[in-house]
Amino acid sequence: MIDIQENVSLRPYNTFGLEVIARYFVQVKRVEDLENLLQDPELRKLPRLLLGGGSNILLTKDFEGLVIRIAIEGIEVVNQDADHVWLRVGAGENWHGLVEYCLAHDYAGFENLSLIPGSVGASPMQNIGAYGVEIKDVFDSLEAIHLETGKRRPFSHAECRFGYRESVFKRELKGQYAIVSVTFRLNKVPRFHLDYGDIRRTLDEMGVGQPSIQAVSEAVVRIRRSKLPDPAELGNAGSFFKNPEIPKAQFDQLKARFPELPGYPTTADQVKVPAGWLIERAGWKGKRVGAVGVHDRQALVLVNYGGGTGLKIKELATNVQNSVEAEFGIRLTPEVNFV
Numbered sequence: 001m002i003d004i005q006e007n008v009s010l011r012p013y014n015t016f017g018l019e020v021i022a023r024y025f026v027q028v029k030r031v032e033d034l035e036n037l038l039q040d041p042e043l044r045k046l047p048r049l050l051l052g053g054g055s056n057i058l059l060t061k062d063f064e065g066l067v068i069r070i071a072i073e074g075i076e077v078v079n080q081d082a083d084h085v086w087l088r089v090g091a092g093e094n095w096h097g098l099v100e101y102c103l104a105h106d107y108a109g110f111e112n113l114s115l116i117p118g119s120v121g122a123s124p125m126q127n128i129g130a131y132g133v134e135i136k137d138v139f140d141s142l143e144a145i146h147l148e149t150g151k152r153r154p155f156s157h158a159e160c161r162f163g164y165r166e167s168v169f170k171r172e173l174k175g176q177y178a179i180v181s182v183t184f185r186l187n188k189v190p191r192f193h194l195d196y197g198d199i200r201r202t203l204d205e206m207g208v209g210q211p212s213i214q215a216v217s218e219a220v221v222r223i224r225r226s227k228l229p230d231p232a233e234l235g236n237a238g239s240f241f242k243n244p245e246i247p248k249a250q251f252d253q254l255k256a257r258f259p260e261l262p263g264y265p266t267t268a269d270q271v272k273v274p275a276g277w278l279i280e281r282a283g284w285k286g287k288r289v290g291a292v293g294v295h296d297r298q299a300l301v302l303v304n305y306g307g308g309t310g311l312k313i314k315e316l317a318t319n320v321q322n323s324v325e326a327e328f329g330i331r332l333t334p335e336v337n338f339v
Helices: 029-038 095-104 122-127 199-205 215-226 248-257 276-279 310-328
Strands: 003-011 021-028 048-050 063-070 075-080 082-088 137-145 154-158 175-189 235-239 246-247 264-267 270-272 292-294 301-304
Touching: 021 029, 029 175, 048 246, 063 175, 095 215, 095 301, 122 175, 199 215, 246 248, 248 270, 276 310, 292 310, 301 310
Parallel strands: 021 063, 048 063
Antiparallel strands: 003 021, 075 082, 082 175, 137 154, 137 175, 235 301, 246 270, 264 270, 292 301
């Protein structure tokens, strides 16, 4: 029987540690339970909010509906050949737990994505990425349930329409599906990505001559821990804004004004600019406004020092956006989803 609770605090279920209340709350551990839940005529009348790891969401108010936390677990090898292994993973599995599973089994592909907070189900939705690797690089397919019809549907790589920190589930199909499992294609022989960020330098500091996926993962973990706050100690949702892509002509104009501005060409006429650099240059790094603020080591991270509210974080984010736009003519786009 599905246990539906009333007036539940969502503070344990969002990494900002925000104290908001769900009118109704349920944790779903089996796909069949979710299907049954979606067929209930009374529950179908309620507004619904899906939660995974709660690491990419900003809750701005109490939720007067049903919060469904996807807690479907399981890791299963469904296919393999000489070069690859396919893993089907429950959407409720912890992301870094999956990374550690793959490291223990010598399955390569996730090592650069170590220590990213959140659940597996959110990974294709956000097309999470770090240090030169994105989910789309290791993604095979997923299974999702339509929230209105309750029917299961597979999605191929092409159907997910991955983009930079987004997919079809954040655009045309936003709020329409619950992802219940994801299938990844991992490599049996590693293809290392070492030239992004400080990975190669950190490996040298670790005394690693010949890299392994375990060593690369440890290097990434060290880098992330040196720059990013642990949500268990300081409420945050990781990178709050996307790194903007701007026309090369605009970048060249800014580069003339700010010679130290970093830029990474993505196409012949588009350049990606680090949002953290823009925020820091606009004077926000380490700035605190009451119980919320911008992290002192990574300007991309907005934090809740304790007792902050979603509305205050939203207000801070808007002020950061306005400031950066006034200084550089670039409007930052939040990576975090507002509710």
